[in-house]
Amino acid sequence: MADGLATSADRIESVRFGHYAVPLAFAVSDAKVATGRQRPLSQIDVLTCEITTADGLAGLGFSYTTRAGCRAQFAHAKEIAANLLGEDPSAIGAIYDKLLWAGASVGRSGVATQALAAIDVALWDLKARRAGLPLAKLLGSYRDSVRVYNTSGGYLQAPAEEVAERASRSLADGIGGIKIKVGQPDMKEDLRRLAAVREHLGDDVPLMVDANQQWDRAAALRFGRAVEELGLVWIEEPLDAYDAEGHAQLAAALDTPIATGEMLTSVPELVRLIDLRGADFLQPDVPRVGGITPYLKVAALADHANLQVAPHFVMEIHLHLAAAYPRDSWVEHIEWLSPLFDERPVIEDGRMLVPDRPGLGLSLAGQAAGWRLDAAEFTGRL
Template sequence: MQAVESNIVSYAKVGADARTAADTGDRIEWIKLSLTYLPLATPVSDAKVLTGRQKPLTEIAFIFAEIRTRDGHEGIGFGYSKRAGGPGMYAHAKELAPNLIGEDPNDISRLFTKLLWAGASMGRSGLTTQAIAPFDIALWDMKAKRAGLPLAKLLGAQRDSVQCYNTSGGYLHTPLDQVLKNVAISRESGIGGIKLKVGQPDLSIDIERVRAVRKLLGDGFPLMVDANQQWDRQNATRACRTFEEFDLTWIEEPLDAHDFEGHGQLAERFDTAIATGEMLTCFDEHAQLILAGTDFIQPDAPRVGGITPFLKIMALGEFKQRKLAPHFAMEIHLHLAAAYGIEPWLEHFEWLGPLFNEQMHLKDGRMYVSDRPGLGFTLSEQARRWTPETEEFGERP
């Protein structure tokens, strides 16, 4: 009995002297937000432009978040908007930023929830979640840097490289002869797949372009098409049936992005895989899509609110055996795709190159994870020159 009493006293002393993780955690001291505009050399058009829904794309707005802590750790992340929305996202991000000052940067999931509730009256998807993304991504970048690891390695990489396809050379505004030149250049540069935009008012024009590219590439080389939500269910069925002969890797966004049931039905009906998901802006929407049965899911970390919700999408997608092909932002998505259990695809866009000091490594159809800690990029001086607005919060360490 005496020994038991002695142990109780000993445990009590240890409890009184011990420091908890909350006592010793780091703290966010400074945040810098930047609104940056990336100009495109040539206005870009897809099916949404041909139908009058949108104007040609001439620039992309980026919101960068740079975060530093009391203990000297740093992270950088970004969100973006094509056409309208950039200034609104930047404005909401400025409202959110003060909520992070003084917080432990290690508590990423808790901080995501805190920021989500800060803007909850505006909803839990769309601009409100996209404004969270720069912070969330910066915190994951910081966590990986603190560990001295590329983010892919921190997450538990399944592979050191990801097969990579190019989109930027096959837009609808590009004449067919130039498309063929772009395809040849992409293949020679080490690209592992080619994606063409389709969705012309006249399907025969799409067929002509796809047939010409398939002939140039030869049988077996991965070829995808993207309709950018152009068709209704009847026309999508007709187009998918027509494209079966070209041995496509997938047909992307044949229907409205929120027609989860319709995409699932097309995936069930045709041999060619159906891909969609880039326009969805939260985990819940992706969950509906995954459960509806599409073949490829195409989440976009900046659009869904960052890496935290993206990891949840990955977990559900892998559980349901969906293939993964993240949309845009290869600088972020390379790391996430490298950690996916089923062999994924990465979308290659050279557009973002001028924003960063570092280059990505492409070889033999695959993009390789570098040995740089975190996401592995820093903002270039050119990016700073394209930045008309910045705002800082907290005290700069």
């Protein structure tokens, strides 16, 4: 390699980005909506990246945003894309550093690295496809399936009876656990709703709750003590996402495990959470933390600290990473991005199966073109 460019025919020849607005079947509300901080969520914006090499191989990656930010990701991706042309696509670490420095003036977290995430995922997908392996196998999987829980049926806009009915449907479809949203202005309503769902499901069904950063430390402690007898798998984001000390205090005070980390957008932020023991279940998010490359750094540190990992959202990516984590993880089943792809995950007996297709095993669906808001392509060799 000279000046960072591939010396063989194996080089990046084109990079194509797309901005898609994927509509949800119905708008959903969590604690941030219930307390007036955000509007109901009605679509997911997705930044896709397709990388093609001189020998005709291709990789597909994506990032996402909710409510705002994807246009900024798209713009940043376009600004740094030319740095990919001519590079050896297997030199993922070197490419990552090169792209970080290309956008160094806007930092190493947030929009900058979230745009980079789509590129990084595409490179890992390409590498696994070249090897003829599912990404999980390329990374060194520990298992061929991962425990799966459903979130999309448990949002606050639905009454408890509807949440319970959807939970039953999810279990009938083979999903192994259920997560519901909490964090309403009246905590008593949360407790009533949660008790009703627990009674409906029975004591043996794994049940999680997610407060979406609703409470202060005192309120979170009251809630945690009030639900100890329900045997929850975890309480998710009880506090502001950046309150690592507060999460650590809760984790130490409660028998119920604490889960958090999905909103953090850099490795140092997640490392601080690990160091303070602020989560029993760490929840990194590949698109938010900047791609698979930084995610793997976080996962290695979490394993060293003997933590469970339950990556947030994007089951299409996280299935592979959870299968490659030493401890049996949970993957979150939310079907919002499924219409973008031709393939669907296979779920059996409470577990999501790692596909045997190379890479992520995904291809963009024909109907995705109807949701595309913008596109850009870069070709050639510098």
